Amino acid sequence: MPPRPSTRPRRSYDQYCAAARALDAVGDRWTLLIVRELLAGPRRYTDLHADLPGVSTDVLASRLKDMEQGGLAERRRMPPPVSAYVYELTDRGRELLPVLRALAVWGAPELAERRPTDAVRAHWFALPLRAHLESLGWQGVAEVSLDEGDFHVRVGGDDEVVFGEGPAPVEPDARMSLDAVTAVELGRGVLAVADGVRAGRITVTGEGALAKALREGT
Template identity: 70%
Template sequence: MARRRSYDQYCAAARALDLVGDRWTLLIVRELLAGPRRYTDLHADLPGVSTDMLATRLKDMERDGLALRRKLPAPSSSYVYELTPRGQDLLPVLQALGEWGAPELAERRPTDAVRAHWLALPLLRQLTALGEPGVVEVRLDEGLFHVRVEAGEPLYGEGAVAQADARIALHGDLGERLARGETDLARAVREGTARVSGDGPLAKALLGEA
């Protein structure tokens, strides 16, 4: 497979953009941080990407060592894509990019797609800062997802988990305010706009009882 065009600059930032600077690549990484995903699942959670573009970007990522494609064992036998360790190393890049871009969110536009789990990465940094590992289940108007704090890969997933170390319910527009960086979890818990349940160390840390 021929390599894509390069900036041809002996600069680490330019080399990085050679690999991840194309449209959709970093958003595919965002989705694969949730663990192995089928092509159809990726397409569903990347509104606006064409099937041809998604297939091209995934091939690029395989070629560049950021992702791999493998077949699941029977009875599933379907193919999934997942990040390589090199691809997983992009987590802090996405977090920094999200923090920098938070002020650009402003009010949600009528044309904006939204998925509950897109809040996972901004929340992960705040949860990690608490210093307690575990799994946090998060409920907001757009849906339910869970985040793994220092508990290995994958970092997050959609839906509930049987064993959560803490559960958080976000009320009203709190999810949007957290995404924009206008507030944080600690403040939301104090103000009562985020309700925390659970009796483990992570829940106690969220409640300020640790």
């Protein structure tokens, strides 16, 4: 169970401006990163805390409470045999996907060199990679393996969950193996998948249409 957050008044810019109103809702530190984690589907509080290194338990509980009150997320109890409470995005919260995607594109040049203090999780590369694949018009489920771990992305379709940690829950249309530097370059759009395959930086396996398209760049 998360700690009980202390009550505090919601801060506001008090400006009749759409950008200011948006920042009233998601401008607090950690909020958008919590959204990033919940785009992978329902998550327990302990899972969120583990994948948000650096956030305190009090701040995480407070942000989640604010997100519930703001209609961005909801807390519910999973049915047996799990019987655990999870947080998940509402439709309004899921509408932040393009916002996070744009932020990732804008921030990608800052990933030129990994700092010694930087934490990393494999699924943090999922949204930029998914955006790159989506921009090429490809559809399907891709399972991705990095040294840091595995994740899967769903490209195209109307699925509420656009990526997830670990292997895909269904047979993937393609499997990709690459390193974090290559994943960053794909997300920035400075490397095409087919070029990475030809250079030996990306291994693509699978016989489906998506795997063929990834290998051939078609």
